Amino acid sequence: MKPENFSEIKIIPIDLNVDLPSNHLYMVIAQPFLRLEQTEDGFKVDKNILGTHKRVIRSTLELVCDLRFGDASSNANFILFPELSLPFDMVSKLKDRISDSWAPNSILIGGIEGISVAGYHEIVQESNNPKEANYKLLGTANYVNCVAIFIKENHGSEVKLYLQPKVRPSRREQAIGMREGRHIFIFVSSKLTFLCLTCFDAISTDLEFKLLTSKVMRNLRRMVVQNQIPNVLDMVFILMHNEKPHHRGFQESTYQILNGGGRELRSDHGSVVFVNTANSEEVSSDRFGKSAFYFRRGAWYIPPQKEYPPTETYCAEDTGYECQRARFREDGPCLHSLCYIPYTSVLHTQGGRWYPFRDIAWHRVNSDGVLDSPQPVPAVKKIVSNNLPSNLAVSDNRWYAFNDHSLAVKMKQNYNHTREKLINTRIERIKELTDILLLVHYPENDRTENPDYWKTDMEGEAIKEMAST
Numbered sequence: 001m002k003p004e005n006f007s008e009i010k011i012i013p014i015d016l017n018v019d020l021p022s023n024h025l026y027m028v029i030a031q032p033f034l035r036l037e038q039t040e041d042g043f044k045v046d047k048n049i050l051g052t053h054k055r056v057i058r059s060t061l062e063l064v065c066d067l068r069f070g071d072a073s074s075n076a077n078f079i080l081f082p083e084l085s086l087p088f089d090m091v092s093k094l095k096d097r098i099s100d101s102w103a104p105n106s107i108l109i110g111g112i113e114g115i116s117v118a119g120y121h122e123i124v125q126e127s128n129n130p131k132e133a134n135y136k137l138l139g140t141a142n143y144v145n146c147v148a149i150f151i152k153e154n155h156g157s158e159v160k161l162y163l164q165p166k167v168r169p170s171r172r173e174q175a176i177g178m179r180e181g182r183h184i185f186i187f188v189s190s191k192l193t194f195l196c197l198t199c200f201d202a203i204s205t206d207l208e209f210k211l212l213t214s215k216v217m218r219n220l221r222r223m224v225v226q227n228q229i230p231n232v233l234d235m236v237f238i239l240m241h242n243e244k245p246h247h248r249g250f251q252e253s254t255y256q257i258l259n260g261g262g263r264e265l266r267s268d269h270g271s272v273v274f275v276n277t278a279n280s281e282e283v284s285s286d287r288f289g290k291s292a293f294y295f296r297r298g299a300w301y302i303p304p305q306k307e308y309p310p311t312e313t314y315c316a317e318d319t320g321y322e323c324q325r326a327r328f329r330e331d332g333p334c335l336h337s338l339c340y341i342p343y344t345s346v347l348h349t350q351g352g353r354w355y356p357f358r359d360i361a362w363h364r365v366n367s368d369g370v371l372d373s374p375q376p377v378p379a380v381k382k383i384v385s386n387n388l389p390s391n392l393a394v395s396d397n398r399w400y401a402f403n404d405h406s407l408a409v410k411m412k413q414n415y416n417h418t419r420e421k422l423i424n425t426r427i428e429r430i431k432e433l434t435d436i437l438l439l440v441h442y443p444e445n446d447r448t449e450n451p452d453y454w455k456t457d458m459e460g461e462a463i464k465e466m467a468s469t
Contacts, residue, residue: 009181010182010184014130022191026337027076027078029275030056031328031330031334035049044084044087045084052367056333056365060371061094061101063335063363065101075106077105080109080275083199083239094108095159098152104153105153108150109196111147139180145169145173165179193232193234199239203250214256220265221261221264232269238272244287246286254323270342277289282332289331290328293356294325296324304450314360315329333364333365334362337374338357341357387459388463388464
């Protein structure tokens, strides 16, 4: 069998008239809960949650109109949604809303739910895709998974729309025959160059086990030499609906992007941004969530084990493959608003404590799809709440009363009351409680002050024991 030929994928430069700040980028990252159903047109948002999901999108659009960072003139530059999260019937409405209400120099990127090939060609005709991106899709299946990039440039109210089909299907998509795209856009402005990938595109390999991303980087280097694009790649956005966001393939792909530019392409000072859908609840989980910015190792300061307090709302940590990441603490349904400081905009000094974000906040998505006011997520409170989930009283022997139903109900009530009190306790008090608690488990000189390094079951079990007591 002949290996797949990734060279068929064409990288198409798109020049933008966008004025972005040189020292900071204001961003909103949506992390909605998404339940999908399989249809003949691919995977779509489940009808049972569609109404609520659309309210999340509308609430996000309203937030972007009202949200101001720093001085009152600063608007959000990037608004990011995960893979498959934009209902097809909202695409034209999104374009109209951005045109009418958003400030210039605004960019919305999001994955459209599965659509028919006919539906895709219909919106391509209304898009700003160049002719070389409007080709006949290969295969016999009847649906497309694509990312939409809406761009309101620096003058006028016109909004440009670019459509980029997913290049490689996941196993589930392969099983029902997704049609594959053959192009990747690279967007070039005076101060920023970026591109987008959709989930499995980032980890797919050919029969020689070569990553698609490594071949993309090779082609980008060639384009730099031929003066087709600038010699800097600032950001790569990877839109996901993935229950295993820590898959080693994503780590390896990130390394290829950040370190694969060679002498020709400066990608090592850039970032790779993973935008994933949410876990169903506001607890830490290995499934879904884990939206994060990735950088080359050593790009930013990471608080050591003995340092307290750690960063709020996101965790700075090393990963494998010579990378580090800034990972958002909340895996449940939410939005994150932030000011991202590109690595090249900060004067780095040896030993300096430079962080990639400022003005970062978490916006809870309520069950009705409406957003809460922005707030921080302190590390120690988040870790305590993660270890005291709302269903613990019915899944943990410490609250069982097998032979007395009324007592079991009473114990569940007591747990919920205790949990609420702990979660709503002042941060300083929680720090005091966990300090005393963990003294029982660790000698004082061996204790880890920074909760981001509480990686074993010992700390979590101690928190549960405190609540049960």
